[in-house]
Amino acid sequence: MSDTGPGEAHDTIDALLDEQRTFPPADDFVEQALVAGTFLYDEARQDDEGFWARQAADLVDWSQEWDTILDWQLPYANWFGGGTLNVAHNCLDRHVEAGKGDKVAFHWEGEPGDTRTITYRDLLDEVSQFANVLKGLGVEQGDRVNIYLPMIPEAAVAMLACARIGAPHSVVFGGFSSQSLADRINDAEAKVLITADGGYRRGEVFPLKPAADEACDASPTIDHVVVVKRGGNDVTMVEDRDHWYHELMDGASTDCPAEPMDAEHLLFLLYTSGTTGKPKGIMHTTGGYLTHATFTHRYVFDLHPDTDVFWCTADVGWITGHSYIVYGPLSNGCTQVMYEGVPNHPGNDRFWELVEKYGVTIFYTAPTAIRTFMKWGADEPAKHDLSSLRVLGTVGEPINPEAWMWYHEHIGGGRCPIVDTWWQTETGGIMISPLPGATTTKPGSATFPLPGISAEVVDDAGESVDVGGGYLTLTRPWPGMLRGIWGDPERYEETYWSRFPGRYFAGDGAKLDEDGYLWLLGRVDDVMNVSGHRISTTEVESALVSHPAVAEAAVVGATDATTGQAVIAYVILRGGEEVDGEALRAHVAAEIGAIAKPKQVYITPELPKTRSGKIMRRLLRDVAEGRNIGDTTTLADSSMFAELQAKAAAATED
Ligand code: WTA
Numbered sequence: 001m002s003d004t005g006p007g008e009a010h011d012t013i014d015a016l017l018d019e020q021r022t023f024p025p026a027d028d029f030v031e032q033a034l035v036a037g038t039f040l041y042d043e044a045r046q047d048d049e050g051f052w053a054r055q056a057a058d059l060v061d062w063s064q065e066w067d068t069i070l071d072w073q074l075p076y077a078n079w080f081g082g083g084t085l086n087v088a089h090n091c092l093d094r095h096v097e098a099g100k101g102d103k104v105a106f107h108w109e110g111e112p113g114d115t116r117t118i119t120y121r122d123l124l125d126e127v128s129q130f131a132n133v134l135k136g137l138g139v140e141q142g143d144r145v146n147i148y149l150p151m152i153p154e155a156a157v158a159m160l161a162c163a164r165i166g167a168p169h170s171v172v173f174g175g176f177s178s179q180s181l182a183d184r185i186n187d188a189e190a191k192v193l194i195t196a197d198g199g200y201r202r203g204e205v206f207p208l209k210p211a212a213d214e215a216c217d218a219s220p221t222i223d224h225v226v227v228v229k230r231g232g233n234d235v236t237m238v239e240d241r242d243h244w245y246h247e248l249m250d251g252a253s254t255d256c257p258a259e260p261m262d263a264e265h266l267l268f269l270l271y272t273s274g275t276t277g278k279p280k281g282i283m284h285t286t287g288g289y290l291t292h293a294t295f296t297h298r299y300v301f302d303l304h305p306d307t308d309v310f311w312c313t314a315d316v317g318w319i320t321g322h323s324y325i326v327y328g329p330l331s332n333g334c335t336q337v338m339y340e341g342v343p344n345h346p347g348n349d350r351f352w353e354l355v356e357k358y359g360v361t362i363f364y365t366a367p368t369a370i371r372t373f374m375k376w377g378a379d380e381p382a383k384h385d386l387s388s389l390r391v392l393g394t395v396g397e398p399i400n401p402e403a404w405m406w407y408h409e410h411i412g413g414g415r416c417p418i419v420d421t422w423w424q425t426e427t428g429g430i431m432i433s434p435l436p437g438a439t440t441t442k443p444g445s446a447t448f449p450l451p452g453i454s455a456e457v458v459d460d461a462g463e464s465v466d467v468g469g470g471y472l473t474l475t476r477p478w479p480g481m482l483r484g485i486w487g488d489p490e491r492y493e494e495t496y497w498s499r500f501p502g503r504y505f506a507g508d509g510a511k512l513d514e515d516g517y518l519w520l521l522g523r524v525d526d527v528m529n530v531s532g533h534r535i536s537t538t539e540v541e542s543a544l545v546s547h548p549a550v551a552e553a554a555v556v557g558a559t560d561a562t563t564g565q566a567v568i569a570y571v572i573l574r575g576g577e578e579v580d581g582e583a584l585r586a587h588v589a590a591e592i593g594a595i596a597k598p599k600q601v602y603i604t605p606e607l608p609k610t611r612s613g614k615i616m617r618r619l620l621r622d623v624a625e626g627r628n629i630g631d632t633t634t635l636a637d638s639s640m641f642a643e644l645q646a647k648a649a650a651a652t653e654d
Contacts, residue, residue: 318425547579
């Protein structure tokens with residue numbers, strides 16, 4: 001490990017150093033681009049607050065204008081204080097009032113091939129009705145509502161209905177287990193849960209309602225459960241508590257005025273893994289968040305709302321779905337594709353079939369998906385006419401130059417700029433990214449902070465780095481920033497603001513090259529990034545240890561060609577117990593969700609620990625990735641290594 005920066009990232013640095021290819025924006029793209037040249041950057045550099053105020057005024061409808069652009073009491077920001085607005089009005093009413101009621105908001109496609117075409121007027125009506133339904137269930141401004149749904153239009157409807165009446169939502173990804181759902185409901189003390197009977201995945205119905213039921217058994221604050229009928233699977237409805245969505249909607253009024261909310265009113269909580277087991281409820285508020293989501297969606301993707309068809313393949317259960325399926329795109333009034341299922345049902349070309357069918361012009365996905373497409377081969381996209389595409393985006397983890405080039409060539413036909421967008425649940429919206437008409441890209445680099453965003457790479461001592469590796473920090477408040485961790489201000493200050501005083505520390509390593517380009521290098525803490533999803537090692541370890549046969553567990557993320565990182569678990573069994581790896585993998589899936597299932601479980605008699613008793617994950621990662629272990633003198637007992645390495649080598653061979 002080198003001494004200049006975040007440890008595990010160094011292989012990536014070395015590989016990236018060779019990357020010399022550059023891609024300036026093409027002339028015909030520049031001609032039609034919203035931003036060419038440096039004017040936005042120049043304007044923002046002179047006065048970032050004034051810059052954001054202009055974006056807020058230009059892109060968002062306010063019921064009442066703000067008095068103060070920014071009140072910054074580190075680490076607490078108050079953006080657009082005194083201003084009021086309604087997010088649902090911005091996403092729906094204003095477009096209908098402007099005569100765009102018949103414009104398609106969503107081309108929704110179910111995995112089995114059923115479709116729904118939803119106009120802005122349809123969406124406004126359904127959101128208004130559902131807002132009335134929520135009111136009827138006793139939901140008031142400030143009450144939390146949990147959402148646990150498949151990728152169906154009702155997910156967006158539910159979020160916007162909450163926003164319309166000022167009830168913060170907390171969406172939990174449908175792949176999470178009942179225990180994870182219960183933890184999140186309890187932390188937020190939500191009153192109402194919105195779920196579905198089930199949804200489609202890989203050609204089958206996966207049930208959601210049974211998990212929701214289990215979660216409710218452990219969640220005393222839930223008064224009502226609303227159930228959308230999607231899977232058609234059998235469910236048990238609990239009397240007085242459970243209601244069918246379609247029955248409540250039947251006859252609900254479409255008249256529900258969008259009430260103005262304070263700019264700093266809590267819009268939603270979104271839980272994300274941290275280094276200690278308990279997930280963090282990241283708080284996002286109204287005016288700044290909407291400004292940031294709308295601005296970035298428009299300029300990063302060079303959005304022309306009247307002609308573009310935007311498709312973000314994320315699930316609404318993640319921040320990418322919040323900001324770039326629901327709030328950004330709808331606030332910009334554009335047409336989108338929303339797809340329920342997996343990319344390989346019924347064939348490996350499903351995504352490309354959809355791009356062709358709906359004439360998608362802007363496509364936003366994750367590097368893990370791109371690596372999977374590479375594995376399936378270029379023949380799959382080649383079956384379809386992808387000439388409608390004009391901008392491609394990626395998010396969720398570093399994209400290696402090889403995957404970037406493949407995306408560029410086989411999806412973008414060599415003509416589409418690629419925006420590699422770095423951001424986090426906490427940042428609310430994109431922070432570091434090219435602007436496609438203005439930035440010369442390098443494959444694998446997220447390039448530069450957006451106009452209005454200030455980022456710096458610093459060394460261990462917090463000194464700014466001009467060229468080379470270090471820690472990525474953000475030096476100025478931005479409108480979409482998290483406002484805290486729900487119920488835990490100390491953890492907020494400690495997690496994000498204590499490592500480098502006066503700066504937000506994102507937890508990522510980064511490197512600046514000689515041209516000032518930023519290269520993101522992954523997490524420097526113990527959070528794994530599996531298929532673009534952050535999973536905390538501690539949470540998986542806790543799940544493993546909750547199995548009766550397990551005494552102790554250590555989990556690391558090891559580089560994986562497909563998922564970015566794969567979960568590798570080392571487990572010590574309780575004396576006299578026997579269990580196989582498969583049972584433990586299933587146990588983790590049940591406790592946390594399939595996404596956290598270890599790829600490999602090694603049963604071991606010992607774990608490498610420091611003398612003070614801390615598990616040395618770095619060494620385990622070395623073993624998992626097949627590297628020779630160097631100096632182990634700080635180890636309490638190094639004898640188990642030969643055995644672990646032999647096991648890891650055997651697993652790699654099969
Ligand atoms: C990683 C997803 C490199 C990073 C929006 C970050 C990236 C974490 C990129 C946040 C990118 C996201 N290049 N790494 N373009 N985008 N990441 O909260 O480690 O699910 O801290 O938000 O994903 O993950 P989260």
